[in-house]
Amino acid sequence: MTSQASPAPPAQAAPLASRPARLPRWALPLAGAAALAAAYLVFRGTATLPHDDDAAPFQWINDVRAWVDANRNQSPIFLFFVNYVRLFVGGLHDLLHLVLQGPGWTGLTGIAAGLGWLTGGWRIALLAAAGFGSFGILGLWEASVATLALVLTAVLLSLAVGLPLGVWAGLSPRLRRLLTPVLDVMQIMPTFAYLAPMVLFFQIGPASAAIATMIYSIPPAIRITALAVEQVSPAAVEASGSLGATRWQTLRKVQLPMARATIGLAVNQTIMMALSMVVIAALIAAPGLGSDIIRGLTRANVGLMLPAGIAIVVMAIVLDRITMSAAARTPHRTGGRTRWVVHRAVAAALALGGVALGRLLPAEFPAEWVVRFAGPVNEAVTWAKFSWYGVTDAVRNLTTEALLNPLQSVLTGAPWWLVAAAALALAWRTGGPRPAVVAVGCLLATALLGLWQHTMETLTTVLVAVAVTLLIGLLLGVAAARSPRFAALQRPLLDAAQTMPAFVYLLPALALFGATRFTAVFASVIYAVPPVVRLVEDGIRNVSPAVVEAALSCGSTERQLLWKVRLPLARRAILLAANQGIVMTLAMVVVGGLVGAGGLGYDVVSGFSQRTDFGMGFAAGVATVLLGIMLDRITQGADTRASSRTPTPTTDRRNKRKMRTA
Amino acid sequence: MRIAHRIRLLAGVLALGLAAGCGGATVDTGSGSTAQPSGGATGSAAPSGAGTVKIAINPWAGYEASAAVISHLLEEKLGYTVEKKELAEQVSWEGFENGDVDVIVENWGHEDLKKTFIEEKKVAVEAGSTGNKGVIGWYIPKWMADEYPGITDYKNLNKYAHLFKTSESGDKGQLLFGDPSYVSNEEAIIKNLKLNYKVVVGGSEAALIESATQAQQQKKPLLFYFWDPHWLFNKVELTRVNLPPYTEGCDADPKKVACDYAELDLDKIVSKKFAETGGKAYELVKNFKWTNEHQNAVANDITNNGLSAEEAAKKWVEANQAVWSAWIPQ
Numbered sequence A: 001m002t003s004q005a006s007p008a009p010p011a012q013a014a015p016l017a018s019r020p021a022r023l024p025r026w027a028l029p030l031a032g033a034a035a036l037a038a039a040y041l042v043f044r045g046t047a048t049l050p051h052d053d054d055a056a057p058f059q060w061i062n063d064v065r066a067w068v069d070a071n072r073n074q075s076p077i078f079l080f081f082v083n084y085v086r087l088f089v090g091g092l093h094d095l096l097h098l099v100l101q102g103p104g105w106t107g108l109t110g111i112a113a114g115l116g117w118l119t120g121g122w123r124i125a126l127l128a129a130a131g132f133g134s135f136g137i138l139g140l141w142e143a144s145v146a147t148l149a150l151v152l153t154a155v156l157l158s159l160a161v162g163l164p165l166g167v168w169a170g171l172s173p174r175l176r177r178l179l180t181p182v183l184d185v186m187q188i189m190p191t192f193a194y195l196a197p198m199v200l201f202f203q204i205g206p207a208s209a210a211i212a213t214m215i216y217s218i219p220p221a222i223r224i225t226a227l228a229v230e231q232v233s234p235a236a237v238e239a240s241g242s243l244g245a246t247r248w249q250t251l252r253k254v255q256l257p258m259a260r261a262t263i264g265l266a267v268n269q270t271i272m273m274a275l276s277m278v279v280i281a282a283l284i285a286a287p288g289l290g291s292d293i294i295r296g297l298t299r300a301n302v303g304l305m306l307p308a309g310i311a312i313v314v315m316a317i318v319l320d321r322i323t324m325s326a327a328a329r330t331p332h333r334t335g336g337r338t339r340w341v342v343h344r345a346v347a348a349a350l351a352l353g354g355v356a357l358g359r360l361l362p363a364e365f366p367a368e369w370v371v372r373f374a375g376p377v378n379e380a381v382t383w384a385k386f387s388w389y390g391v392t393d394a395v396r397n398l399t400t401e402a403l404l405n406p407l408q409s410v411l412t413g414a415p416w417w418l419v420a421a422a423a424l425a426l427a428w429r430t431g432g433p434r435p436a437v438v439a440v441g442c443l444l445a446t447a448l449l450g451l452w453q454h455t456m457e458t459l460t461t462v463l464v465a466v467a468v469t470l471l472i473g474l475l476l477g478v479a480a481a482r483s484p485r486f487a488a489l490q491r492p493l494l495d496a497a498q499t500m501p502a503f504v505y506l507l508p509a510l511a512l513f514g515a516t517r518f519t520a521v522f523a524s525v526i527y528a529v530p531p532v533v534r535l536v537e538d539g540i541r542n543v544s545p546a547v548v549e550a551a552l553s554c555g556s557t558e559r560q561l562l563w564k565v566r567l568p569l570a571r572r573a574i575l576l577a578a579n580q581g582i583v584m585t586l587a588m589v590v591v592g593g594l595v596g597a598g599g600l601g602y603d604v605v606s607g608f609s610q611r612t613d614f615g616m617g618f619a620a621g622v623a624t625v626l627l628g629i630m631l632d633r634i635t636q637g638a639d640t641r642a643s644s645r646t647p648t649p650t651t652d653r654r655n656k657r658k659m660r661t662a
Numbered sequence B: 001m002r003i004a005h006r007i008r009l010l011a012g013v014l015a016l017g018l019a020a021g022c023g024g025a026t027v028d029t030g031s032g033s034t035a036q037p038s039g040g041a042t043g044s045a046a047p048s049g050a051g052t053v054k055i056a057i058n059p060w061a062g063y064e065a066s067a068a069v070i071s072h073l074l075e076e077k078l079g080y081t082v083e084k085k086e087l088a089e090q091v092s093w094e095g096f097e098n099g100d101v102d103v104i105v106e107n108w109g110h111e112d113l114k115k116t117f118i119e120e121k122k123v124a125v126e127a128g129s130t131g132n133k134g135v136i137g138w139y140i141p142k143w144m145a146d147e148y149p150g151i152t153d154y155k156n157l158n159k160y161a162h163l164f165k166t167s168e169s170g171d172k173g174q175l176l177f178g179d180p181s182y183v184s185n186e187e188a189i190i191k192n193l194k195l196n197y198k199v200v201v202g203g204s205e206a207a208l209i210e211s212a213t214q215a216q217q218q219k220k221p222l223l224f225y226f227w228d229p230h231w232l233f234n235k236v237e238l239t240r241v242n243l244p245p246y247t248e249g250c251d252a253d254p255k256k257v258a259c260d261y262a263e264l265d266l267d268k269i270v271s272k273k274f275a276e277t278g279g280k281a282y283e284l285v286k287n288f289k290w291t292n293e294h295q296n297a298v299a300n301d302i303t304n305n306g307l308s309a310e311e312a313a314k315k316w317v318e319a320n321q322a323v324w325s326a327w328i329p330q
Helices: A027-043 A056-071 A076-101 A104-137 A141-171 A173-188 A191-202 A206-231 A234-242 A247-258 A260-276 A278-282 A289-299 A302-328 A336-360 A374-387 A389-413 A416-431 A433-448 A452-482 A484-499 A502-513 A517-541 A545-553 A558-569 A571-587 A589-594 A599-609 A611-643 A649-661 B002-023 B061-076 B089-098 B111-120 B142-147 B186-192 B205-217 B272-277 B279-287 B292-304 B309-319
Strands: B052-057 B081-086 B103-107 B124-141 B173-177 B197-201 B224-228 B238-240 B264-271
Touching (some): A104 A336, A141 A260, A141 A302, A173 A206, A191 A589, A278 A289, A289 B081, A289 B205, A302 A374, A389 A452, A389 A502, A433 A452, A452 A484, A452 A589, A452 A599, A502 A589, A517 A589, A545 A558, A571 A611, A589 A599, A599 B089, B052 B061, B061 B124, B089 B111, B089 B264, B111 B124, B124 B205, B124 B279, B142 B238, B292 B309
Antiparallel strands (some): B103 B264
16 A cells, blocks of 8 residues: 555546546536436436345245255255365364363463463463453453364365465465455355355364354465466576576565565464354354353343453464464574574473463362453443433434435436346446456345345434444544554454454344444444555555645645645555455345344344245345445445556555455 | 273264264264163173263253252262253254253153154153143233233233333334244234234343333333243233233144243153163153242342252252152162
């Protein structure tokens, strides 16, 4: 995100230069909008596609399900492949769980500290020890170890498959082109939507939870590794080749070592993604912290789920810091052999010290050390619920009446061809003919799936959530870019908002706003704001200081500087932020379905929990992906068009991929 | 000691996996690291005596109360280890197939699932009634029944639909529903009785309880899905709406339901393997039988008196020895 620094020509003029000069630049969009509005008024209520629970595609998927269910113990595909995969993954999980339980709580804490010491010195060692210790203090030692085992299983499998594939994709652009759409789908597909198929193929339990987690966490492993290998300087590769190295030697001795730091990032991101699946995995009987959160959600008990939420955040921080410092470490040892030995010795001492301590202390984490705060938390929530009721009620009703309801009645009341025409026009204008065709294709496919009406309902909540997210993101991002102190203050909050399982803040939201679409919008906004703030902050900060100084010396005020210089020059970062906001919001659609958002999210949820709705749930998962691709094409188009004038569009696209996985 | 136990188990499972190799792997050979009390597929590796019982926990307080008492007795009186798994109703049944679930302690009807898993797949069996009578229905706060004559008759619901309008239900009345995994005929009933209502999903039992409490305190109209046995009836005065009465078979076709829910004899379902090899644990589950009042007392302690499920179960067990001593197998 550094290329904005090159001063671009005055923003808007270029793309319209070829049009006849007489027509003002706003005339065409305005005419288009007017035509659409007129068509809506004339044709409103005709050619709508109301929802039908028994649409043919749902029945068809249900039949497939019935076949699988009946043939699980007969068909060779299952006997010789699927069931073995399940046995293998289940066995690996049990083994890892056993290994982690082996050293006891003191031993495992010591080992974590030793690892921290090895990768990042005493700071990380301390952090790791404190982090692991806190699992016990929260009263969640057993559950945390179970979660760690599940995450490790999924991460190991993801890396075993993802790293080689990533290296290969880095060397072969063709494979990369082939993989990209697949990975896109894996990431936009709501995780809920493949839980039911997971259960169908692999039954409930840790094995299918690990596989579901893997589907979600493997894309960053592949993407970032491919990027790392590809970015190795071509000069180094050529030099190696001209010195007579074989391709294999070049890969092992040049490309992989040079890509090492970035591959470390791939490992890091894979772990983070796997952790974010912990809660969802609990729905199919994976043991661990997720199950506490599910319990809290079904009992509407924030005090019950908050410790588990904190434990997940702490685990994320510890694993993040350890892997990041491992990746950042220079591969060459500095300071000679003795120092290296001392280094290892300290790590071993920490680990052994932990194990030895286990002999002195009880094997189970002592119950009297556990801090319980469920009571006060619940009291605080109850207090907030009653004393803020008037305000929250008003905010909710205003948003619902002023934004959600009108937009929804327009989208569901308009004929399908009119909505499609609007999408076509919009995508064409922002991106050109190809994205436009893709966008409309995706939109119409949702109708073929029998989910038009629910797609429109979901589109409504997504659009409102994105608008609110962008507004908040812009405000916070601009503020952070202008005041480093504010930025430092809000960074940990943003981090927490991103790693905290959505369910934890969903519940207070539910208490305050009830089971409504507004609650869903609220949850998406909390989830999507952090990356938007970061991108905006980054974009504004990277505006060339020379340009800023030039503007200042021409006598522009702070306000003019912001509106006329900084924001326009950061335009691309802001568009990217919008794109990211949409992707993140969509990821929350299903979670929203749990709290009254209806639409596709609820279809997916009910497809998971009611066997008769299996088909509808799966189709709704696919429809969510289609909706995601459509919105991505529309906003991505805007992005590429804006970037066509800058010198290095490709690096930026790469950065963007990277951002998306982050 | 537990570790050593698990290592032996793992070895057993791996050996079994290899042994199954020649004929391909079927689902039930892979029951993972589950420790059946004795015998069974993993029997060669499992020690005799107490083992692990896996109980599915479905998401409502009454269920949790029954499960808590059974778990407490299994652990304290018979020396078993209990693994509780937070699962939705239908998902729990899937667990019978590969051994991830041994017991469902409160089953609400589910004739279709019984047909699939008990009759066709033969992986589960019934383990008798819990003694609880369960009935699902539509409820309104009592003050509404007093204020609006005839509102408890479904024929008058359309007349009063405007009262139940919310920001989520548009121009229709709102019928608040609970967890998406609950047993539900709501959509069909509304459609077939031509009611001008829309089902709005609250997402959990807690959402229903909260709305009902507010409906009484702040005199807000509310029509909602609820069930008995439930402790809420002792706290909030509720009146049931009379749908066309249940007759045998009127709910046979889920699309054509136009009648009220049947009163169900809630029962326990266990996996076939657990029934065959569960020993005393199975006996205890089979013998478990109590009343709606018992369940409400425990559920009330869990939800309203700040007790954990374990504490509430302990309290009840200490006070009701006469009831549970009959369940303990000799």
